[in-house]
Amino acid sequence: MISPRSSDVPALSCRNIAKTYESNHVTACRDISIDLHAGEIHCILGENGAGKSTLMRILTGDQRPDRGSVIIQGETASLSSPHDALKRGIGMIHQQSNCIAELTVWENIILGAEELPLVLPVTAQGRTRKAVDRICSTYGLSLPYRKIASKLDSSGIQTAALVSLLLRNVQVLIFDEPHTLFSGTPPPLFTDLAGTFAREGKAVAVVTHNLETAFSIASRITVLRRGASMGTFLPQEIDIKGASRLMMGLPPQFEAAPETRPHRRAPSRQSPVMTLDQVTTEGDPDNPSVLKDVSFSVHPGEILACVGIKEHGLTTLEGLITSFASGRGDPPRLAGGTVQFDGLSCGYPADLEDFRKAGGAYVPSDRLVTGTAVRCSVTDNAMLHVHKNLTGSIPGIIARDKALSYARKLIKDVSIHARPEDVMLSLSGGNIQKLIAARELALNPKLLIACEITWGLDIMTQEFLFSRIEELRSSGTAVLLITSETDIALAHSTRTAMFYRGRLSCIADTSKVTADQIGDVILGGASI
Amino acid sequence: MKGKLVVSLLILSLTTLLLALLSPEPAETIVRFFTGPFRNIYAFGSFLSSALLLVIAGTGISICFRGGQFNLGGEGQVYSGAAASLTAALLLPLMPGFIAKPLLIAAAMITGFLIAALSGWLRHRFSIHELISSYLTSGALVFFCDFLISGPLRDEESFLIATQRIPGAYTLAQLLPPSPLHSGIFIAAAVAAASHIFLHRSVWGYRLRMFGEQSTFARFGGISPRTYRIMPIGISGALYGLAGAVALLGIHYRGIQGFTAGLGWNGIAVALIAGTSPVMTLYAALLVAYIEIGISSAMAGAAVTYDLGLIVRGAILIVVTLKVLKRKQEELL
Amino acid sequence: MIQSLLQYTLPILLASFGGLVSDLAGTLNIALESLILLGAFVTYVVSIHAQSPLAGIMAGSLASGAVVLVFYTLALKGRANIFVTGLGLNLLIPGAVATASSLMYGTRGVLRFDNFPLQPTVLSVPLPLLFSYAMLACIWYLISASSAGLRIRAMGLHPHVAQIRxxxxxxxxxxxxxxxxxxxxxxxxxxxxxxxxxxxxVSAGRGWIALAAIYLGKRRPWGVLAATVLFGAAELAANIAQGMFALPSPLFMALPYVAAVTALIIQGLISHRKKPS
Amino acid sequence: MKFSGITLKGRMIAFLAMLTIMVLAAETPAAAGRAEEPQQRYRIAVFIPGVTAGSPIYDMLARGAQRAADEFDHVTANIIEGGTNQGEWTGKISSIAAQGDHDLIVTSNPAMPEIVNEISQRFTTQKFIVMDGHLEGNPNIYTLRYDQYQQAYLAGYFAGLVTASSMDHSRSGLRIGLIAGQEYPDMNRSILPGYRDGAQDAAPGTAVDFRVVGNWYDASKGKELAREMISAGADVLLPISGGANYGVLEAAIEHNAYVIWYDTSGYYKAPGVVIGSTELLQDEATYMKVKAAVLGELPFGSAETVGVEEGFVRFVSDDPLFEAHVPEEVRNRMMERISQMQQ
Incomplete structure (x- = not known):
């Protein structure tokens, strides 16, 4: 394990970074300071929404902070773009997307290489090729240069991205979630690579929520939670449990006494509203986001929380149940098993419309693209599901007063300050989310799918939303809560289903599990 | 709103500037340009009659934009609509006007709709971009309509490449003789009003707007992607067809080869200036018609060439995009 | 026959390749039609003045390039719509060319080379033709092999990643x-x-056909080549058929458009059969 | 999107108010100006249904009218190009007539009489001269028609002579070509039959290959069509296709065929390739008729037809290039036929 040469000037550091996104008013960073020294492997831990990715974007010039400064080699720098950062020796390996799928591996590596004259063929075998070969042999990497990048597995893509950064001689290397990377064959062991880089005097930062990876390589660890730093530790100062507790907002040292939580009804005896039976989705079984042999059911009058890391099947689950993909792709498809939603006689695969007709309501995790049309008015957004019932005396013509009063009703339901004619974008992120929730809840659904419903919201808003969900539940609605925030599940659900790498590791009465136990399961795959 | 006024002023001053630069008699030309539509009853009637066609065509394109689509096939759709109407008028047995007129107009609108909807369907089914498919179908249809007029429907007696006149009972009433202003102005007004109600009040208009604004959100709300890939461009096609029929029944009374040329492109210009809102289309159509009549008046009176009209129209399009088009359309294209 | 095909195809192929480059960069230039016209006019003017068709075609090429530079700089910097700017150019350039023609030569009509200088040839190929072939080869090389082409393609495929690099x-x-x-x-x-x-x-719709060829050729050089040859063959067939059948001429005129739409649909059918949906 | 009804309504009202003011402002000075003029001015509008450039017949129209106007101090001629779209002609001439400040509108085209006749019903005081067209009986319209059949006949007769001759590029196939910009009534009714009949009379059995460019400007296509025609055996081509003529000419130069020029003398365009020309003396005719109109001597309401006999349609046989490139035998037979027709 390499220890930081802490007397040195940090290769890259930041001070008091704060950032609130204008588009959705989410405060991603509140006050973060961090130092990355040459020769260290610095792991940055945090749950989804902890502010990791925003911090990295700021460090790599992709975003500008509202407050605070970025310091490179002791000098305050104003990074104007990721390329600016790259020129100054700061490079980042992203989870996806910093390879262009349609280009060959070789083209991806040398894209933008400064020393290559524009008119020379990209396949020129000269100095660039030698440099790339040297990099590959130094680090024991191998790449099929002529292959199209989309034909590679994720490990190959990441390797290509890494080589392209090394070609540019970066001194600060930032890895985003490397445990999902470098997993292909032949496996360049990420831990070995990171060690080599550190020994060469590069500063290595690893952004992850995987504690095992972190603890196996880190020379220092920083934990982020809700946009603030919870402290920087040497590995010997903290253990996995302590770190995971910090990530979830629990004090690190004490074994928490079982909290006093409101007593909830045990799962009702009534027949389930939705049942998943041995569900496996299409895709590579090694891919953590592919669901594998998942079975559970949701009963009327209960809140079942599915917790885990988003990429460990939660997103897939959301798409599968609602039969809706928010992006360009198709919703995930069943490879085995069955999904049954009582009332949806046609069964799966259905489509979203059938899902709704059968009494389903859905708060999507992607609130700005799927959940709202941000440039339209509150009224337009409010009446999405009911507009055809708001017609007046003329068939097909929406009665204005009905539409407005419907919008006002929703606004009043969630008590926000907005007028029906306001453009959605002018509302705060929390108010947008409240309005989406109000719209879905107002349908009085048989089944409510609520995904990441609390993301970026303050406690007051969270409590408020859950009080509404609780009302629905008590009137007999089955609620499926899909969340990557453990404390939300703990505080509000009847039962908790824990996911790890696409498997349902364990399902338990929420009153009988602790945050620690959940953390263990969803981070490490241990079962209770 | 303020933006529109700025753009209008910009366009007018640009036109003035171009006239001043390119005309051998700048003063005379500019005076004629600005007073063009008001020099006499005929010019005023022409101004309104060309504006009313632009309202119809531009409204369709506005709706198409709001639905997130672009229709480049206007030239072919107007011409085909007119040709459908013409074919029906000449080949069907003689009918009383009150039956014939709605029938002819419906024929034109259905034809325009089907042609444009084909492009929407191709986009939905095969991901062929409607820009290119609508332009190409239009290219083929223009020649097909040329063929209809110069071939099967041709009036052998005439020295024009033209058909016979449609029966007098089928024509729209003249409102301001000797000018070509006709009762189609009420059709245009109805189109403007109906499209406003459709877009902002009706269930389908709501869905169309949502689909155009954010298709994922619309799909999330259960709005059918197929219907709303076809509907916006289909409506623009139907209104282009209507414009063709109105030009036939109100102004020309006969098919003359190329008699609707230019309306398709001007419709797009109108919609761009209007910034995708049907109400502003009225205003934009008046502006574009004003410029058209102004230039033709300047041409008739002073030695201004035919090319100036092209330069002005081109400059308008280039300037308009700098200011008016919203982000959504940029993404769309 | 081959010569006819070549003569019809080559200008369209050039325009198509040009359009392809702009499309690969993610900003399709829709004003091909009028830029061809501009190039034609300037080629005439400079050929006459410099008494050299080679200088003429080079100047024509540069002139269209310069106009694009000016107007699209305005459009890109002004965050305007590239596509509508192109439509605007398609109206503006013909008007401007005609105006220039009447100012310079007192006519907006046909301009002929009266004392046309002999075309210098290399291996019996006229230099301007050689220039065009060279340009075609350069563009082909540029988009399929060069480093600059890589940047252009990357910009069209994934602007964000390209920017980072x-x-x-x-x-x-x-x-x-x-x-x-x-x-x-x-x-x-x-x-x-x-x-x-x-x-x-004189461009007479060739720019639009060139645009269709880009899509039909699936945005690949070989595909575009095949598409333009297909259009050339359709045109040639229509010309030959006019002498044989008594079909009304407008129907022949529609043929290239019908061919383009049909080819697009067939292509759509084939590519959609491949991936299940 | 939000629309504030009031501001919109306000703008519309303001716009209409502006319109009204402009109507008033525009009408007054124009009326006043005309009243003050000391001598009665005579204004002529020359409406070109197309563009003058590249179209000899319209060019001659403009020149003839201008020449007539120049002879009088108080007469001005204003040349207005209407563009090639037939659909727009009615509107454009109507707007000239509506302005009411032109005493005479001169135009030229076989299709014009019916358009002008229609406009004349609305603007009952406007006088028109239509060249190259025919209409009798409207007291405001005078028309003069050229015998297009005769012109085409001359071209066809000459083409027949050449294709049957032993000239360098004549082939024995007895096949000649006619390339039209579009198919239009005069083409189908007079020109094509005239051309055919002329060729038959000169060399019985001569076939005419007739093809259409589709527009009046696609010279490349004209060239391609001509090339096809030549390879199909035609050795004399008559292009009547506007700008596309030059493509035909180019193909003839490259592939050794002959061209006959129509409406105006074209020998100088390609000596040795353009070996025949027919011409209409439209400039002369226009000059005479416009002058007569200014002097008040033109019989409006009547229609004239002129041809070879009157001297307004002729084969250009006095050009040195004609004599230089056409063998004497062919020339003599042509002159023989012309003198027969002149009687």
């Missing part, structure tokens, strides 16, 4: 657009030199 969006896009201008200008030059006259509206 230091590829400037503005410079890359304007360069791609200018290349499309240069190619269209040369295409226009070819038309003029082959006719030994500038005829108003």
């Amino acid at each position: 230091g590829v400037s969006p503005f410079r890359t896009r304007i360069a791609a657009l200018v290349i499309s201008g240069l190619a269209c200008g040369a295409a226009g030059g070819l038309l003029v030199l082959s006719l030994r006259a500038y005829v108003p509206n």
Whole structure:
């Protein structure tokens, strides 16, 4: 394990970074300071929404902070773009997307290489090729240069991205979630690579929520939670449990006494509203986001929380149940098993419309693209599901007063300050989310799918939303809560289903599990 | 709103500037340009009659934009609509006007709709971009309509490449003789009003707007992607067809080869200036018609060439995009 | 026959390749049609003045490139809509060319080379033709093999990644657009030199056919080549058929468009059968 | 999107108010100006249904009218190009007539009489001269028609002579070509039959290959069509296709065929390739008729037809290039036929 040469000037550091996104008013960073020294492997831990990715974007010039400064080699720098950062020796390996799928591996590596004259063929075998070969042999990497990048597995893509950064001689290397990377064959062991880089005097930062990876390589660890730093530790100062507790907002040292939580009804005896039976989705079984042999059911009058890391099947689950993909792709498809939603006689695969007709309501995790049309008015957004019932005396013509009063009703339901004619974008992120929730809840659904419903919201808003969900539940609605925030599940659900790498590791009465136990399961795959 | 006024002023001053630069008699030309539509009853009637066609065509394109689509096939759709109407008028047995007129107009609108909807369907089914498919179908249809007029429907007696006149009972009433202003102005007004109600009040208009604004959100709300890939461009096609029929029944009374040329492109210009809102289309159509009549008046009176009209129209399009088009359309294209 | 096909195809192919470069960069230049016209006019003017058709076609090419540079810089910097700017150019350029023609030569009509200088040839290929082939080869090389082409393609495929790697969006896009201008200008030059006259509206829809060829050719050089040859063959067939059948002429005129739409649909059918949906 | 009804309504009202003011402002000075003029001015509008450039017949129209106007101090001629779209002609001439400040509108085209006749019903005081067209009986319209059949006949007769001759590029196939910009009534009714009949009379059995460019400007296509025609055996081509003529000419130069020029003398365009020309003396005719109109001597309401006999349609046989490139035998037979027709 390499220890930081802490007397040195940090290769890259930041001070008091704060950032609130204008588009959705989410405060991603509140006050973060961090130092990355040459020769260290610095792991940055945090749950989804902890502010990791925003911090990295700021460090790599992709975003500008509202407050605070970025310091490179002791000098305050104003990074104007990721390329600016790259020129100054700061490079980042992203989870996806910093390879262009349609280009060959070789083209991806040398894209933008400064020393290559524009008119020379990209396949020129000269100095660039030698440099790339040297990099590959130094680090024991191998790449099929002529292959199209989309034909590679994720490990190959990441390797290509890494080589392209090394070609540019970066001194600060930032890895985003490397445990999902470098997993292909032949496996360049990420831990070995990171060690080599550190020994060469590069500063290595690893952004992850995987504690095992972190603890196996880190020379220092920083934990982020809700946009603030919870402290920087040497590995010997903290253990996995302590770190995971910090990530979830629990004090690190004490074994928490079982909290006093409101007593909830045990799962009702009534027949389930939705049942998943041995569900496996299409895709590579090694891919953590592919669901594998998942079975559970949701009963009327209960809140079942599915917790885990988003990429460990939660997103897939959301798409599968609602039969809706928010992006360009198709919703995930069943490879085995069955999904049954009582009332949806046609069964799966259905489509979203059938899902709704059968009494389903859905708060999507992607609130700005799927959940709202941000440039339209509150009224337009409010009446999405009911507009055809708001017609007046003329068939097909929406009665204005009905539409407005419907919008006002929703606004009043969630008590926000907005007028029906306001453009959605002018509302705060929390108010947008409240309005989406109000719209879905107002349908009085048989089944409510609520995904990441609390993301970026303050406690007051969270409590408020859950009080509404609780009302629905008590009137007999089955609620499926899909969340990557453990404390939300703990505080509000009847039962908790824990996911790890696409498997349902364990399902338990929420009153009988602790945050620690959940953390263990969803981070490490241990079962209770 | 303020933006529109700025753009209008910009366009007018640009036109003035171009006239001043390119005309051998700048003063005379500019005076004629600005007073063009008001020099006499005929010019005023022409101004309104060309504006009313632009309202119809531009409204369709506005709706198409709001639905997130672009229709480049206007030239072919107007011409085909007119040709459908013409074919029906000449080949069907003689009918009383009150039956014939709605029938002819419906024929034109259905034809325009089907042609444009084909492009929407191709986009939905095969991901062929409607820009290119609508332009190409239009290219083929223009020649097909040329063929209809110069071939099967041709009036052998005439020295024009033209058909016979449609029966007098089928024509729209003249409102301001000797000018070509006709009762189609009420059709245009109805189109403007109906499209406003459709877009902002009706269930389908709501869905169309949502689909155009954010298709994922619309799909999330259960709005059918197929219907709303076809509907916006289909409506623009139907209104282009209507414009063709109105030009036939109100102004020309006969098919003359190329008699609707230019309306398709001007419709797009109108919609761009209007910034995708049907109400502003009225205003934009008046502006574009004003410029058209102004230039033709300047041409008739002073030695201004035919090319100036092209330069002005081109400059308008280039300037308009700098200011008016919203982000959504940029993404769309 | 081959010669006819070549003569019809080459200008369209050049324009198509130019358009392809701009499309690969993510900013399709829709003004091909009018840029061909501009190139044709300037080729005429400079050929006459410099007494050299080679200088003419080069100047024609440069002129179209320059116009693209000016207007698309305005559009890109002003965050305007590239596509509508192109439509605007398609109206503006013919008007401006006709005006220039009447100012310079007192006519907006046909301009002929009266004392046309002999075309210098290399291995019996006229130099302007050689220039066009060279340009075609350069563009082909540029998009399929060169480092600059890689930047252009990357910008069209994934602007964000390209930007991270230091590829400037503005410079890359304007360069791609200018290349499309240069190619269209040369295409226009070819038309003029082959006719030994500038005829108003000489582009006659070739720019639009070139655009269709880009899509039909699935945005790949070989595909575009095949598509333009297909259009050329359709046109040729229509011309030959006119002498044989008594079909009304407008129907023949529609043939290339019908061929393009049909080909697009067939292509759509095939590519959609491949991936299950 | 939000629309504030009031501001919109306000703008519309303001716009209409502006319109009204402009109507008033525009009408007054124009009326006043005309009243003050000391001598009665005579204004002529020359409406070109197309563009003058590249179209000899319209060019001659403009020149003839201008020449007539120049002879009088108080007469001005204003040349207005209407563009090639037939659909726009009615509107454009109507707007000239509506302005009411032109005493005479001169135009030229076989299709014009019916358009002008229709406009004349609305603007009952406007006088028109239509060249190259025919209409009798409207008291405001005078028409003069050229015998297009005769012109085409001359071209066809000459083409027949050449294709049957032993000239360098004549082939024995007895096949000649006619390339039209579009198919239009005069083409189908007079020109094509005239051309055919002329060729038959000169060389019985001569076939005419007739093809259409589709527009009046696509010279490349004209060239392609001509090339096809030549390879199909035609050795004399008559292009009547506007700008596309030059493509035909180019193909003839490249592939050794002959061209006959129509409406105006074209020998100088390609000596040795353009070996025949027919011409209409439209400039002369226009000059005479416009002058007569200014002097008040033109019989409006009547229609004239002129041809070879009157001297307004002729084969250009006095050009040195004609004599240089056409063998004497062919020339003599042509002159023989012309003198027969002149009687």
